[in-house]
Amino acid sequence: MDTTLLMLVGLAAAFAAVALLVGVTVTSMAQRRAIYRSLRAVEGAGEATVDVRQQELATPFIRRVVQPGLGGLARATKRFSPAEVIDRLDEELVYAGSPAGWDGARVFALKLATTVVFVVGSLVVLPAGGFGWLRAIVLAPFAGFVGYYLPEWILRSRSGSRQESMRRALPDALDLMSITVEAGLGFDAAMDRVSREMGGPLGQELHRVGQEMRLGKSRSEALRDLGERTTVDELKSFILAMVQAEIFGISVSRVLHVQAEELRIKRRQLAEEQAQKLPVKIVFPLILCIFPALMVVLLGPAAINIYENLIGGL
Numbered sequence: 001m002d003t004t005l006l007m008l009v010g011l012a013a014a015f016a017a018v019a020l021l022v023g024v025t026v027t028s029m030a031q032r033r034a035i036y037r038s039l040r041a042v043e044g045a046g047e048a049t050v051d052v053r054q055q056e057l058a059t060p061f062i063r064r065v066v067q068p069g070l071g072g073l074a075r076a077t078k079r080f081s082p083a084e085v086i087d088r089l090d091e092e093l094v095y096a097g098s099p100a101g102w103d104g105a106r107v108f109a110l111k112l113a114t115t116v117v118f119v120v121g122s123l124v125v126l127p128a129g130g131f132g133w134l135r136a137i138v139l140a141p142f143a144g145f146v147g148y149y150l151p152e153w154i155l156r157s158r159s160g161s162r163q164e165s166m167r168r169a170l171p172d173a174l175d176l177m178s179i180t181v182e183a184g185l186g187f188d189a190a191m192d193r194v195s196r197e198m199g200g201p202l203g204q205e206l207h208r209v210g211q212e213m214r215l216g217k218s219r220s221e222a223l224r225d226l227g228e229r230t231t232v233d234e235l236k237s238f239i240l241a242m243v244q245a246e247i248f249g250i251s252v253s254r255v256l257h258v259q260a261e262e263l264r265i266k267r268r269q270l271a272e273e274q275a276q277k278l279p280v281k282i283v284f285p286l287i288l289c290i291f292p293a294l295m296v297v298l299l300g301p302a303a304i305n306i307y308e309n310l311i312g313g314l
Contacts, residue, residue, distance in 0.1 A: 081108050089152070094229050095159035097201060110151045118147030162201045167232045169202040171263040174238065178256035187242075187252045188213060205229065220246055234263055 089104035122143035126136035195206035
């Protein structure tokens with residue numbers, strides 16, 4: 001009896017020892033996992049910090065330094081900025097696609113900054129180059145004029161190229177839209193499909209129209225907003241036709257077919273016009289560059305022979 005009791009006590013003690021050992025082992029492993037997770041979190045935070053820093057350094061210098069500085073200058077000079085100039089620059093920015101981080105006030109601040117840089121640069125560089133102080137002072141206003149209008153010229157060039165790209169892509173876009181509508185898609189779905197297929201500035205604008213309609217704008221209102229963001233007369237004519245078709249209940253596929261046909265005719269007429277201008281444009285290079293070389297080739301040997309005969313006769 002005592003032996004059986006001792007065996008039971010020994011088994012219970014052994015079981016308790018094993019359970020304690022297992023508990024200690026599990027607790028130790030759990031603590032170790034927690035420590036490893038903490039270490040990984042710290043390493044991940046360090047890597048994230050490094051990634052953020054690398055991303056900041058990878059950001060272009062203009063967006064990282066120039067734009068914030070121009071923002072401060074724009075806020076400082078806002079009360080002195082002409083309202084009509086700011087409105088004109090805002091309008092040009094809209095035509096240029098509304099670049100991120102830019103507005104009319106910042107462009108005007110950039111105009112002021114480039115004016116100062118060009119004037120100071122002319123007063124420093126020109127005398128160092130041997131032009132003299134008097135010439136530098138005379139040329140400084142011209143340098144300031146160039147510095148003041150240079151950002152606006154660049155902006156207008158960008159907006160003009162973007163609008164021209166939209167004008168070139170519009171006939172193909174209307175053809176594709178007309179085909180998709182005749183195939184059974186609605187106008188909104190066809191416009192989304194064309195925006196994905198075309199890409200470029202026109203695709204971006206059509207995608208924006210689709211987003212505005214999904215956010216609650218009516219089709220006519222979204223199309224009118226598109227008309228205010230472009231200077232392309234053909235696109236404005238298409239928008240007006242679509243708005244009138246929605247008002248009077250005209251078939252959208254018919255309007256798209258007519259507009260596409262008109263744009264094809266207009267594009268062909270424009271190509272013919274450019275071809276007719278070519279003879280006039282080629283006259284000046286022909287007279288200044290080709291004719292002198294041709295005269296040298298044709299009359300050069302004869303002039304040499306005449307000169308040698310005259311010299312030999314004397």
